[in-house]
Amino acid sequence: MRDGLSGEGLQRKALDAVDAGLDAALARLFDYLRIPSISTDPAYEDACRAAAEWAAGTLEELGLSAAVIPTTGHPMVVARTDTGAARRVLFYGHYDVQPVDPLELWETPPFEPRFGAGADGRRTIVGRGASDDKGQVLTFLEALRAFRTAGGAPPVDITVFLEGEEECGSPSLGGFFAAEADRLKADIALVCDTGMWNPTTPSITTSLRGxxxxxxxxxxxxxxxxxxxxxxxxxxxxxxxxxxxxxxxxxxxxxxxxxxxxxxxxxxxxxxxAWARLDLGPDEFLKPVGLSVPAGERDRMLIEQIQxxxxxxxxxxxxxxxxxxxxxxxxxxxxxxxxxxxxxxxxxxxxxxxxxxxxxxxxxxxxxxxxxxxxxxRAFLVDPASADLAHAAHALEEEWGIAPVMVGSGGSIPIVGQFKSRLGIDTLLIGFALDDDRIHSPNEKYDVTSFHKGTRSWVRILQALG
Amino acid sequence: MRDGLSGEGLQRKALDAVDAGLDAALARLFDYLRIPSISTDPAYEDACRAAAEWAAGTLEELGLSAAVIPTTGHPMVVARTDTGAARRVLFYGHYDVQPVDPLELWETPPFEPRFGAGADGRRTIVGRGASDDKGQVLTFLEALRAFRTAGGAPPVDITVFLEGEEECGSPSLGGFFAAEADRLKADIALVCDTGMWNPTTPSITTSLRGxxxxxxxxxxxxxxxxxxxxxxxxxxxxxxxxxxxxxxxxxxxxxxxxxxxxxxxxxxxxxxxAWARLDLGPDEFLKPVGLSVPAGERDRMLIEQIQxxxxxxxxxxxxxxxxxxxxxxxxxxxxxxxxxxxxxxxxxxxxxxxxxxxxxxxxxxxxxxxxxxxxxxRAFLVDPASADLAHAAHALEEEWGIAPVMVGSGGSIPIVGQFKSRLGIDTLLIGFALDDDRIHSPNEKYDVTSFHKGTRSWVRILQALG
Incomplete structure (x- = not known):
C-alpha cells in the first residue's frame, strides 16, 4: 500500500521541488548529453550502451527497479515502480540521437552541451539530443524526482521504457515486444517526443504520420x-x-x-x-527555414501537406x-x-x-x-473522446495558462502503433519541443523554459491521471 | 652539329637496346608509378611536385636540359635537346594521375605497382597511372634512352613538355602558354595519351572531343x-x-x-x-563493361555516340x-x-x-x-593529308605488321587545341593503351607489350619524322 503525502499538497511540494532543483536537473541533463549515442552508426555502439546505462542508473536512483535488456541491436531500458496503485502509466522515450553531420555547421561540438541564447532572449541548452529526445525524457524523470523530493510518489504506478533505435528504424522493437510485452502492460502510454504549438501554447499530438x-x-x-x-x-x-x-x-x-x-x-x-482557422501559411512555417513556396500537393492546405x-x-x-x-x-x-x-x-x-x-x-x-x-x-490517430486526454489537457492548461492545441504531427513515432496493436492501449503524445529546436540538424537546442515547465507539466499530468 | 651513328644502322641498334633494356625500363616505370601524383586533390600537392622532379631528373639523365617551372598550380616540366637538327618535335604528356577511389575495389594498393596477368595471358603492369599517362610517357623517354644507348640521337630535336594538371582541367595551362610559348616552339607535336584499335592493331587518333x-x-x-x-x-x-x-x-x-x-x-x-564498316556493336564495346544497350542518341551508330x-x-x-x-x-x-x-x-x-x-x-x-x-x-580534328601523319603511320605499320586505324576519340586532350591555336602546329596522337586498361578506374593496368612495342614504335617514328 501507498503512504506519504498525496493530492494537492504533494503536487504543490513537488512543483516547488522542480523550481528549487532546476540547476541540478540541468547539470544532470548536460551529463546525459555528453554521451554520443548515435544509433545508426555502428561506431557508436559503446556510447549507446553507456546512454542506456546512464538512464537505468538514474531510474534506480529515483527508486524504480531498472534493467538494461540486450537485443539484437542496442539494448532496451525498462524500469518500474510497484506501489500497488490502481492504474499504471507507461512512459516511452529514446536514449539514441541522430548523427551530427554536417559537423562543420555546429557552432560548438555537438556532444559538449552549453547554454545558448535563443530568439527573444530565451535561454537554451545546445547539443545533439538536447530536444530529441534526451531533454524531453528528462522532463519526465525530473518530475518523478520532484515527487520523491517532496516526500511522496505519483498516484499511479510507472513503467519507463526507453529504446535506443528510434532514430534508425527500431529494428529490434518487434522482437522485443514479442518476447517481453508482459513487462510493458499498462493502462495508458505517455510519450514525450513532440512539440508545443508555439513557445507559450502547449499541445497534445493526436495524429502521427507513419x-x-x-x-x-x-x-x-x-x-x-x-x-x-x-x-x-x-x-x-x-x-x-x-x-x-x-x-x-x-x-x-x-x-x-x-x-x-x-x-x-x-x-x-x-x-x-479547424485547420483552416489556424491559417498556417508559408510566412509562418517556411520563411524561418529560408523557403516561401509550399512544395506539396497544390490542391491541399500547407497544414495538410505536413500532417x-x-x-x-x-x-x-x-x-x-x-x-x-x-x-x-x-x-x-x-x-x-x-x-x-x-x-x-x-x-x-x-x-x-x-x-x-x-x-x-x-x-x-x-x-x-x-x-x-x-x-x-503505420500512421496513428488518438480517440478524441478519451478521458485521459481530457485530464492531461486540463493539467497542461493549469501549468501554461492556456488550453493545449490538439494537432497532428507530420513526424513518425513507430512505437505508438506498437502500443496499440501489441498492448491494446492508447498513447498521449505530449512534448515541449519548439519549431526552432533544429532537431536532426546542427546546433540542436531545447529551451530551458521547455525543460523547466515541461517537468512541472508532468507533475500535474501524473497527478491528474491518478 | 650532330655526330655519331645515323639512319638504318642507328635505328637497328636502338631497337636492340629497347629489347635488351626492357627489365631496367620496367623498373624505372615502377619507381615513377610509386609517386601518388593525384592532381585534383590538394592533399597530394607534394607528390605532384615529386613526380615532376622525377621526370625532370630522368630527362637530364637522357641528355636533355630540363626545368621544373612553377605555375599557380602544379609545375610544368620542359626539357629540350639542341643538336641543330632541321626539325623539332614537341612531345607532350602528363605526370599527374586520377584519384583512386573507390579504394576498396583495388586488388592491391594503387601506388604499389606490380605485374599482373591480363586477358589471353598478357603480362600487365598494374597501378594508378600505369597506362594514363605515366606508362605511355615512359615509352617515349625510353625510346630517347635507346638512341643514346645505341650511341646516337634522333634525327630531330626534341622538346618534352609534361604538365601536372591534365586530370583536373589544366587551370594553369593558359597562363603558362601566354608567358612561355617560346619555349615550346616546334614543327609538330606528338602526344602519347590514346589507345590502340585492339591489342594487335595500332591506331592514330585524328579527332578528339572537347x-x-x-x-x-x-x-x-x-x-x-x-x-x-x-x-x-x-x-x-x-x-x-x-x-x-x-x-x-x-x-x-x-x-x-x-x-x-x-x-x-x-x-x-x-x-x-568507314565507321559503319568497322561495325562496332554493343557486344564488342559494351558487354566487357557489363552493359548491352547503347544509351546515346537512338538515331546514331554506337561509334558516333562515343566519337x-x-x-x-x-x-x-x-x-x-x-x-x-x-x-x-x-x-x-x-x-x-x-x-x-x-x-x-x-x-x-x-x-x-x-x-x-x-x-x-x-x-x-x-x-x-x-x-x-x-x-x-574545344574539340580537335587532324588534317588527313599531313605528311607527318603518313610517315608516322608507315613507321607504326613496320613495327606492328599492320597499318594503323585512323580513329576519333571520345576523350578530351585539351592541350591539342592549345598547340593549334597558340603554336600553330598540328598534333599526332599515338598511344598504346588498350580498351581494358581500366584508366580512371580501380586496378588500372598497361600491357607490357604496349610498353615494349610502344617504345620501339617511337624509335621508328622519330627516325621517320627526321
Whole structure:
C-alpha cells in the first residue's frame, strides 16, 4: 500500500521541488548529453550502451527497479515502480540521437552541451539530443524526482521504457515486444517526443504520420568508366536514378507511384475546418527555414501537406565522384535514401512493394537495382473522446495558462502503433519541443523554459491521471 | 652539329637496346608509378611536385636540359635537346594521375605497382597511372634512352613538355602558354595519351572531343530539416536537382538544353561509311563493361555516340545523408558534377551559359543555384593529308605488321587545341593503351607489350619524322 503525502499538497511540494532543483536537473541533463549515442552508426555502439546505462542508473536512483535488456541491436531500458496503485502509466522515450553531420555547421561540438541564447532572449541548452529526445525524457524523470523530493510518489504506478533505435528504424522493437510485452502492460502510454504549438501554447499530438525508409541503388556498368571513352553509349546510373526520382512526383506535387493514395483516409471536415482557422501559411512555417513556396500537393492546405498527406522524400543521394575537383567517370552505381511519410490507412509493406515495382518498371534492360531497409510503421490517430486526454489537457492548461492545441504531427513515432496493436492501449503524445529546436540538424537546442515547465507539466499530468 | 651513328644502322641498334633494356625500363616505370601524383586533390600537392622532379631528373639523365617551372598550380616540366637538327618535335604528356577511389575495389594498393596477368595471358603492369599517362610517357623517354644507348640521337630535336594538371582541367595551362610559348616552339607535336584499335592493331587518333566540366549546387532550405515535420511542404533540393538532370536528356538520348546542337559539325559521309564498316556493336564495346544497350542518341551508330556526338554526363552526385543507415532529413543543398563532351564547332563557354540558363529556368522561386568549374576545351580534328601523319603511320605499320586505324576519340586532350591555336602546329596522337586498361578506374593496368612495342614504335617514328 501507498503512504506519504498525496493530492494537492504533494503536487504543490513537488512543483516547488522542480523550481528549487532546476540547476541540478540541468547539470544532470548536460551529463546525459555528453554521451554520443548515435544509433545508426555502428561506431557508436559503446556510447549507446553507456546512454542506456546512464538512464537505468538514474531510474534506480529515483527508486524504480531498472534493467538494461540486450537485443539484437542496442539494448532496451525498462524500469518500474510497484506501489500497488490502481492504474499504471507507461512512459516511452529514446536514449539514441541522430548523427551530427554536417559537423562543420555546429557552432560548438555537438556532444559538449552549453547554454545558448535563443530568439527573444530565451535561454537554451545546445547539443545533439538536447530536444530529441534526451531533454524531453528528462522532463519526465525530473518530475518523478520532484515527487520523491517532496516526500511522496505519483498516484499511479510507472513503467519507463526507453529504446535506443528510434532514430534508425527500431529494428529490434518487434522482437522485443514479442518476447517481453508482459513487462510493458499498462493502462495508458505517455510519450514525450513532440512539440508545443508555439513557445507559450502547449499541445497534445493526436495524429502521427507513419514512415517507410528504403535505400535504392541502381547498378549500371560493372566498373567506373572513363566518361570520354564511354560517354554517349554507356548507361549512367546517376541519370537512371535521377529519371526515376523525377518521375515519382508530378508537377502538382503528387506522388505518381501507382496505388500510392489508394488507402489514404481523408480527415473529417471539422478537422479540416479547424485547420483552416489556424491559417498556417508559408510566412509562418517556411520563411524561418529560408523557403516561401509550399512544395506539396497544390490542391491541399500547407497544414495538410505536413500532417495528413503522405509524402516521398529523398533524404540522401550519392554516386560517382564526390571529392574535390573533377573526375570524368560514368559510375558503376548510384544510391538514394528514400523515406515515405504515411497516413491512415496506408500499409508500409504495400507501399514498399509499389515503389519497388515503380523503379523496376523504369529500369533500362542492362541495369539492375537493389533495395535495402524497408522498415515501416503505420500512421496513428488518438480517440478524441478519451478521458485521459481530457485530464492531461486540463493539467497542461493549469501549468501554461492556456488550453493545449490538439494537432497532428507530420513526424513518425513507430512505437505508438506498437502500443496499440501489441498492448491494446492508447498513447498521449505530449512534448515541449519548439519549431526552432533544429532537431536532426546542427546546433540542436531545447529551451530551458521547455525543460523547466515541461517537468512541472508532468507533475500535474501524473497527478491528474491518478 | 650532330655526330655519331645515323639512319638504318642507328635505328637497328636502338631497337636492340629497347629489347635488351626492357627489365631496367620496367623498373624505372615502377619507381615513377610509386609517386601518388593525384592532381585534383590538394592533399597530394607534394607528390605532384615529386613526380615532376622525377621526370625532370630522368630527362637530364637522357641528355636533355630540363626545368621544373612553377605555375599557380602544379609545375610544368620542359626539357629540350639542341643538336641543330632541321626539325623539332614537341612531345607532350602528363605526370599527374586520377584519384583512386573507390579504394576498396583495388586488388592491391594503387601506388604499389606490380605485374599482373591480363586477358589471353598478357603480362600487365598494374597501378594508378600505369597506362594514363605515366606508362605511355615512359615509352617515349625510353625510346630517347635507346638512341643514346645505341650511341646516337634522333634525327630531330626534341622538346618534352609534361604538365601536372591534365586530370583536373589544366587551370594553369593558359597562363603558362601566354608567358612561355617560346619555349615550346616546334614543327609538330606528338602526344602519347590514346589507345590502340585492339591489342594487335595500332591506331592514330585524328579527332578528339572537347570537354566542359561544371559543378552545380541547388540550395533550398537554410538548414537540413526534419523530413517528418517539414516533408510535404518544404522544397527538397535533391528533388529539384533530379528533376533538372532528368529534364536535360529526352527519351531518345538527346540533350535538351536549348542550342546544344547548334554548332555541331557532321562528320563527312566517307568517314561515317568507314565507321559503319568497322561495325562496332554493343557486344564488342559494351558487354566487357557489363552493359548491352547503347544509351546515346537512338538515331546514331554506337561509334558516333562515343566519337562524333556531344554528351552530357553526371560524373558524381551528392546531397543529404550519405552515411550508414537512415537519417530522415530534407537537406539544405544537393550537388552534381557534370561534364559535357563537345564536338566541333561547339564553344565551351556558350554551352556553359546555355546550361546555366537551363538550370535557372527550372529552379523553384525559393531555391538558388551556384556553379563552379566551367573549364572547357574545344574539340580537335587532324588534317588527313599531313605528311607527318603518313610517315608516322608507315613507321607504326613496320613495327606492328599492320597499318594503323585512323580513329576519333571520345576523350578530351585539351592541350591539342592549345598547340593549334597558340603554336600553330598540328598534333599526332599515338598511344598504346588498350580498351581494358581500366584508366580512371580501380586496378588500372598497361600491357607490357604496349610498353615494349610502344617504345620501339617511337624509335621508328622519330627516325621517320627526321
Amino acid at each position: 514512415i517507410l525508409s528504403m535505400e535504392v541503388t541502381v547498378h549500371g556498368p560493372s566498373r567506373d568508366l572513363h566518361s570520354g571513352l564511354y560517354g554517349g553509349a554507356a548507361r549512367n546510373p546517376i541519370h537512371v536514378l535521377a529519371d526515376i526520382l523525377a518521375a515519382a512526383r508530378d508537377a502538382d506535387g503528387r506522388v505518381t507511384i501507382p496505388g500510392f493514395y489508394d488507402a489514404v483516409r481523408e480527415m473529417p471536415q471539422e478537422v479540416r475546418d 495528413s498527406r503522405p509524402t516521398l522524400e529523398v533524404n540522401g543521394i550519392f554516386g560517382g565522384y564526390t571529392g574535390e575537383g573533377a573526375k570524368t567517370i560514368i559510375p558503376a552505381k548510384a544510391t538514394a535514401k528514400i523515406s515515405f511519410r504515411l497516413v491512415a490507412d496506408q500499409d508500409p509493406s504495400r507501399i514498399a512493394k509499389a515503389f519497388e515495382a515503380f523503379v523496376r518498371d523504369r529500369l533500362p534492360a542492362d541495369c539492375s537495382v537493389t533495395f535495402s531497409g524497408g522498415h515501416g510503421s | 570537354i566542359l566540366s561544371m559543378e552545380v549546387t541547388v540550395h533550398g532550405p537554410s538548414r537540413d530539416l526534419h523530413s517528418g515535420l517539414y516533408g510535404g511542404a518544404a522544397r527538397n533540393p535533391i528533388h529539384v536537382l533530379a528533376d533538372i538532370l532528368a529534364a536535360a536528356r529526352d527519351a531518345d538520348g538527346r540533350v535538351t538544353i536549348p542550342g546544344f546542337y547548334d554548332a555541331v559539325r557532321e562528320m563527312p559521309q566517307e568517314v561515317r561509311d 562524333s556526338r556531344p554528351t552530357l554526363e553526371v560524373n558524381g552526385i551528392f546531397g543529404g545523408y550519405t552515411g550508414e543507415g537512415a537519417k530522415t532529413i530534407i537537406p539544405a543543398k544537393a550537388t552534381a558534377k557534370i561534364s559535357f563532351r563537345l564536338v566541333a564547332d561547339q564553344d565551351p563557354s556558350r554551352i556553359a551559359k546555355a546550361f546555366e540558363a537551363f538550370v535557372r529556368d527550372r529552379l523553384p522561386a525559393d531555391c538558388s543555384v551556384t556553379f563552379s568549374g566551367g573549364h572547357g576545351s
